[in-house]
Amino acid sequence: MSGLLLGAGWIFGLVACSGRPPPESITPVSDTQLTPELRADYDVFAQRCSKCHSLAKPLNSHVDDDQVWIRYVAKMRRQPASGISERDGEAILRFLHVLVEQERAKNAEKSK
Amino acid sequence: MRHARYLVLLIGAMFIALVAGSGEALAVDRTFAGSAQIDYHFVPTMRNANANVVPTGQGSYTFDSFTIETALKVAVDVSDHISANVKVCFGCHGFETDMAYFDFRAVDELNLRAGRFSPSFGSFNLRHDPANHKLSDKPLAYDMGRMLRRVDWKMGVLPSPFPDNGVEINGTHWFGDNIQLDYATYAVSGFKASKDAPELDWITSRSGNAYYVDNNGRPTIGGRAALTAKLSPVSDLTVGGSAMYGTYDAGNDVWYEILGADATLRIVRTAIRAEYLVRRQSFDTTAQAKFRYLIPAGAQYDYFSKHGAYLEIEQPLTPKFDLIGRGDVLFRFGNVQNGTPLSQKSSIARGTLGVAYAVEQNLRFKASGEFWAFSDEDSRGHDKELTFHLSAVATF
Numbered sequence: 001m002s003g004l005l006l007g008a009g010w011i012f013g014l015v016a017c018s019g020r021p022p023p024e025s026i027t028p029v030s031d032t033q034l035t036p037e038l039r040a041d042y043d044v045f046a047q048r049c050s051k052c053h054s055l056a057k058p059l060n061s062h063v064d065d066d067q068v069w070i071r072y073v074a075k076m077r078r079q080p081a082s083g084i085s086e087r088d089g090e091a092i093l094r095f096l097h098v099l100v101e102q103e104r105a106k107n108a109e110k111s112k
Numbered sequence: 113m114r115h116a117r118y119l120v121l122l123i124g125a126m127f128i129a130l131v132a133g134s135g136e137a138l139a140v141d142r143t144f145a146g147s148a149q150i151d152y153h154f155v156p157t158m159r160n161a162n163a164n165v166v167p168t169g170q171g172s173y174t175f176d177s178f179t180i181e182t183a184l185k186v187a188v189d190v191s192d193h194i195s196a197n198v199k200v201c202f203g204c205h206g207f208e209t210d211m212a213y214f215d216f217r218a219v220d221e222l223n224l225r226a227g228r229f230s231p232s233f234g235s236f237n238l239r240h241d242p243a244n245h246k247l248s249d250k251p252l253a254y255d256m257g258r259m260l261r262r263v264d265w266k267m268g269v270l271p272s273p274f275p276d277n278g279v280e281i282n283g284t285h286w287f288g289d290n291i292q293l294d295y296a297t298y299a300v301s302g303f304k305a306s307k308d309a310p311e312l313d314w315i316t317s318r319s320g321n322a323y324y325v326d327n328n329g330r331p332t333i334g335g336r337a338a339l340t341a342k343l344s345p346v347s348d349l350t351v352g353g354s355a356m357y358g359t360y361d362a363g364n365d366v367w368y369e370i371l372g373a374d375a376t377l378r379i380v381r382t383a384i385r386a387e388y389l390v391r392r393q394s395f396d397t398t399a400q401a402k403f404r405y406l407i408p409a410g411a412q413y414d415y416f417s418k419h420g421a422y423l424e425i426e427q428p429l430t431p432k433f434d435l436i437g438r439g440d441v442l443f444r445f446g447n448v449q450n451g452t453p454l455s456q457k458s459s460i461a462r463g464t465l466g467v468a469y470a471v472e473q474n475l476r477f478k479a480s481g482e483f484w485a486f487s488d489e490d491s492r493g494h495d496k497e498l499t500f501h502l503s504a505v506a507t508f
Binding site for chain 1: 195220235238244284292340342345346350376381470472507
């Protein structure tokens with residue numbers, strides 16, 4: 001019985017510790033760019049997209065075309081138990097658009 | 113014949129839906145991804161532990177060495193409705209085709225998958241790639257051979273992944289913004305073995321030596337349904353059920369059925385996962401002398417059952433550091449063949465505590481310790497072992 005209580009306490013402690021938003025340091029978007037609105041979109045992105053795979057996949061994909069993300073997020077929404085509703089998909093795309101702009105800027109810099 | 117007619121009708125309906133719903137042509141998109149994990153499994157409580165050497169007596173096979181799991185995947189979206197996936201992996205038994213299929217999606221709720229794929233079963237299957245789970249190894253119920261005493265136990269309940277040839281119809285539907293329902297139903301070749309085999313023959317089941325042709329004319333059928341509910345903007349709960357049934361011998365005399373139930377709760381980045389699987393399998397008892405326990409007079413068939421379950425908690429502690437705890441069990445009930453250290457009621461209980469550290473976004477180190485407790489002693493009189501994993505996994 002005491003083992004069961006200890007286990008329940010451990011689970012409760014872990015869940016209580018997790019009641020903060022996902023860590024900022026893993027996003028390549030700088031703090032100055034991370035407006036409250038974008039922060040909310042990033043939270044949805046981090047919450048939903050880390051369910052089945054690491055965030056490194058989308059963050060390091062170097063996509064510079066919004067259309068690619070539109071199709072890809074639609075595909076991910078259809079994954080079993082993705083938990084990505086239509087509204088979540090819109091928030092995720094708003095965040096990914098910032099990455100697209102960053103990538104375009106990098107490419108423009110390279111081509112100078 | 114009637115089933116064939118239904119299939120033709122279904123494909124016809126999908127074609128009509130495709131034509132009616134077709135829009136602008138889509139440029140072909142290709143996604144190339146991959147992962148590699150190298151793992152050292154250290155077994156300090158056993159001397160000269162080696163997967164390929166049998167120490168004195170039986171039951172001491174294990175892995176005290178490096179194992180590698182690598183995978184390369186190409187996904188091609190041919191159009192809004194047709195996509196193809198090919199994934200090859202290299203692991204303990206060389207190159208395997210993990211995926212080679214196309215999807216023909218009429219609408220989100222109706223997708224036809226055909227080719228070689230892992231049929232939808234349970235929740236771990238979705239995360240089976242070592243890049244997508246944070247401990248080095250799989251739960252015992254899904255183990256593919258890196259478990260201690262793997263020869264005695266002959267793997268877990270359902271190895272993951274287990275690609276097979278066949279067709280699957282699946283889909284997803286959202287009810288509002290908070291409830292998602294997924295389903296899948298499939299017919300695949302199924303597992304193989306001779307009818308008096310003590311277990312499914314995993315090697316024959318995955319071997320290409322028979323040109324991947326089924327050993328009997330009867331497909332294995334199965335399905336899965338799962339419901340995901342968003343409890344809040346940062347939490348969701350998924351509950352699912354899966355089932356599979358088929359015959360495994362050439363004459364379709366003996367059968368297996370696998371049932372599964374799973375639940376995953378995510379609260380912010382904390383994930384709590386639980387799964388239970390059971391496989392019941394009949395076998396021929398004509399050669400009574402092969403079995404340790406008495407076969408009832410006149411009984412031509414008997415069956416055993418294998419149960420596996422795990423509870424896992426994954427908790428990020430810092431942006432780069434995750435703590436993972438897992439408890440899992442495996443039970444086997446039923447007659448056994450002579451020569452195995454297993455008994456009529458055998459079990460394994462394992463506790464794992466591990467950490468995962470992200471050096472960079474695409475590179476992670478994993479370390480874990482495992483305590484194993486067996487119901488049966490091995491040839492050295494041991495019924496407990498302690499093992500450690502240290503691994504690195506990279507993705508692109």
